[in-house]
Structure formats: structure tokens, C-alpha cells
Amino acid sequence: MSALFEYLVRLGDDSLILGHRLSEWCGHGPILEEDIAMTNIALDHVGQTTSLLKYAGEVEGKGRTEDDLAFLRFEREYRNVLLVEQANEDFGVTMMRQFLFDAYRKPLYEQLTKSSDVQLAAIAEKSLKETKYHLKHSAEWVIRLGDGTDESHERVQTALNNLWRYTDELFYTDQNDVELLANGVIFSSEELKKSWMEMVKTVLDRATLTIPNNGWQREGGRKGLHSEHLGYILAELQYMQRAYPGMEW
Amino acid sequence: MGARSGKCICGEAKNEKSILIKKDFSKMANNEWPLWEVFIRSKQGLSHKHVGSLRAPDAEMAVENARDVYTRRSEGISIWVVESNNIHASHPSEADSLFEPAHSKVYRHPTFYDVPDGISHM
Numbered sequence: 001m002s003a004l005f006e007y008l009v010r011l012g013d014d015s016l017i018l019g020h021r022l023s024e025w026c027g028h029g030p031i032l033e034e035d036i037a038m039t040n041i042a043l044d045h046v047g048q049t050t051s052l053l054k055y056a057g058e059v060e061g062k063g064r065t066e067d068d069l070a071f072l073r074f075e076r077e078y079r080n081v082l083l084v085e086q087a088n089e090d091f092g093v094t095m096m097r098q099f100l101f102d103a104y105r106k107p108l109y110e111q112l113t114k115s116s117d118v119q120l121a122a123i124a125e126k127s128l129k130e131t132k133y134h135l136k137h138s139a140e141w142v143i144r145l146g147d148g149t150d151e152s153h154e155r156v157q158t159a160l161n162n163l164w165r166y167t168d169e170l171f172y173t174d175q176n177d178v179e180l181l182a183n184g185v186i187f188s189s190e191e192l193k194k195s196w197m198e199m200v201k202t203v204l205d206r207a208t209l210t211i212p213n214n215g216w217q218r219e220g221g222r223k224g225l226h227s228e229h230l231g232y233i234l235a236e237l238q239y240m241q242r243a244y245p246g247m248e249w
Numbered sequence: 250m251g252a253r254s255g256k257c258i259c260g261e262a263k264n265e266k267s268i269l270i271k272k273d274f275s276k277m278a279n280n281e282w283p284l285w286e287v288f289i290r291s292k293q294g295l296s297h298k299h300v301g302s303l304r305a306p307d308a309e310m311a312v313e314n315a316r317d318v319y320t321r322r323s324e325g326i327s328i329w330v331v332e333s334n335n336i337h338a339s340h341p342s343e344a345d346s347l348f349e350p351a352h353s354k355v356y357r358h359p360t361f362y363d364v365p366d367g368i369s370h371m
Contacts, residue, residue, distance in 0.1 A: 031282075031304060032303075032318075033303050033304065033305065033314035033317065033318055034314075036317045036318050036321070037313070037314065037317040040317050040321055133316075136313070137313055140309065140310060140313065144306060144310070
């Protein structure tokens with residue numbers, strides 16, 4: 001299996017699972033405006049998934065389409081980080097999860113626009129525009145909830161405390177990345193973490209929130225070892241294609 | 250934004266700020282955010298046009314919400330929002346005196362000129 005295929009699947013699965021999580025808010029948003037905003041962002045993620053997994057299928061060269069990859073793999077073949085599969089809980093948790101992810105995704109895409117792989121650079125360029133807006137949206141909410149009422153402050157602070165343990169994994173690198181790094185396809189995740197931390201600190205400061213102590217950090221998603229949530233997500237995500245193979249509508 | 254930090258200041262200067270707190274509560278009496286009117290410019294050269302309204306906690310979020318609610322199908326290139334409270338409207342009961350007198354004054358329309366041949370868009 002090529003390193004590029006693996007990398008594209010990692011990125012694609014982040015978008016796929018986060019997009020699915022956000023789509024669960026459809027019809028349940030706290031207000032109509034936010035309901036639409038979250039489903040818009042969900043659709044952006046599904047769109048990015050399509051580009052990334054389509055290209056992954058081409059790189060793999062076994063004739064698998066983006067749909068095959070999205071709907072017909074087993075749980076341990078999914079490579080998303082644990083953060084994106086965590087439950088929506090309340091709006092504050094969803095926005096905090098989104099912010100922690102967006103703050104990583106934006107500088108990542110900025111890096112990848114300079115990738116030596118032209119196709120990946122093009123996908124990054126297109127997705128970056130969307131991601132800039134996602135970050136603006138989630139950051140504004142984190143600030144307002146953190147610096148809002150006592151209750152909203154407490155809820156997002158708890159969300160931050162609970163989600164913090166999944167943030168190191170955003171910068172996970174392993175053997176798979178060595179070749180890609182050497183060829184200038186991807187770039188240093190240390191640089192990435194620096195930009196992320198800067199953004200996180202700025203926003204959390206304005207939100208009057210406190211960064212938790214860096215305790216035990218969880219990982220596993222990039223290797224296919226997921227939390228219990230992913231199974232339930234996939235059951236819903238894959239049901240139609242498993243029950244009615246090749247179904248279209 | 251800043252309601253929480255605002256509260257802390259209130260504790261120190263109770264008298265001065267108590268009115269502000271009351272105001273805040275009255276604003277949230279029905280637990281809803283203020284209403285905003287949304288104006289969209291569909292393309293360069295056209296004016297902003299009223300497209301609808303929405304609720305948002307402040308102007309910045311109102312622009313974001315407007316982006317999501319009213320421009321998701323490429324309807325615009327620029328957004329204005331204004332809090333509905335700030336719109337002052339003519340009263341329907343005055344419609345007769347305000348608008349009817351204009352009906353009988355067709356000469357105010359620039360339609361009594363012969364437009365020379367070759368001049369288009371008039």
C-alpha cells in the first residue's frame with residue numbers, strides 16, 4: 001500500500017467522520033441559523049472527503065471509488081483521529097471539538113498548498129477557503145460561549161477538559177510519513193503544532209477559558225484503533241450500501 | 250459577548266451598572282436573540298437588496314448567519330446586516346397621504362421625451 005494512499009485516507013476519513021457527526025445536528029440545531037450553518041459545514045466536509053478519497057482510489061489503482069472507500073471498509077480500516085468521532089453532546093462540546101479540529105486543519109491545508117503532489121495541492125487550495133470559514137465560525141462560538149454566561153462558560157470549559165486528551169493525535173506522525181516528508185508531499189507536523197497552539201491560545205484566552213494540564217493523551221485512530229463511537233457511526237453511515245449494494249438515489 | 254466579564258465588573262460598581270443588567274435581562278426576556286435585517290448585493294454594480302431577517306447575538310454573528318442562510322447558493326458578494334430595532338418605517342395608516350398624491354402626477358416620469366434613435370438602455 002502506498003504511503004500517499006494511506007495519507008489521503010487519513011485526511012479523507014477525518015472529513016468523512018466529522019462531516020457525519022455535524023450532519024447529526026440537522027433538524028436539531030439550537031436555532032434555525034445555526035442548524036443551517038452546521039449542515040453547510042457538514043456538506044463542506046463531505047465534499048472534501050469526496051475529493052480526498054477519490055484521489056486515494058486513483059492512487060491505489062485497484063478501481064475503488066470514493067464511495068467504495070467511504071461506505072465499504074471495515075472499522076479498523078478507517079484512519080480518522082479519535083477527536084472527530086467523539087459524540088456531539090451539547091452545542092458547546094460540538095463547537096469546541098470543531099474549533100480544536102479547524103485550528104489544525106487550516107494550517108495543514110496552508111502547508112499542503114505547497115505540496116509537491118499537484119493534485120493534493122489543488123485539493124488543499126480549494127478546501128482551504130472552506131476551512132478558513134469553518135475556523136472563523138467555531139472560534140467565534142468558542143469565544144462567545146466561553147465569555148458568555150456562567151453556565152455556557154462552565155460547559156465549554158468542561159468540553160475543553162474532556163477533548164484535550166485527543167489533541168496530540170492531530171500531529172501524529174509515523175513511518176508512513178517518512179517518504180512523503182522526504183519528497184516534499186507533506187511537511188513538518190511540529191510547525192503545524194506551533195501554528196495550532198498559537199491559534200488555540202489566542203482564542204481560548206479571549207474566551208476566558210483555561211488550557212487543561214497536558215495529561216494522558218490518547219491515540220489510535222491513525223492506526224485504525226478507534227473509540228466505541230466509530231462502530232455506531234459506521235452502522236448508520238454504511239447501512240444503505242450494505243443492505244442495498246450499489247444503491248443510488 | 251462579554252456578558253460574563255461584564256457581570257464581574259457589576260459586583261464592584263453595583264449602583265452604576267445595575268441599570269445595565271436590567272437592560273440585558275429585558276433584552277433576553279423572551280430568551281431570543283435580537284432580530285437582524287439582511288441585505289445582499291448580488292453582483293458588482295447592483296445595490297444591496299433586502300432578502301429577509303434572522304436572529305443573532307451580535308452583528309458579527311449576524312453576518313455569519315446571513316452568509317449561511319442567504320448566500321449558500323451563490324446569491325451574493327456582499328452582506329449588510331442591521332438590527333431590526335434600528336429600522337424606522339413609514340406607518341401604513343399614512344400611506345394615503347404619503348403615496349397617493351404621486352399617482353396623479355404622471356409628468357414626473359421622464360417618459361415625455363423623444364429618445365433619439367441609437368440610444369439604448371433608456
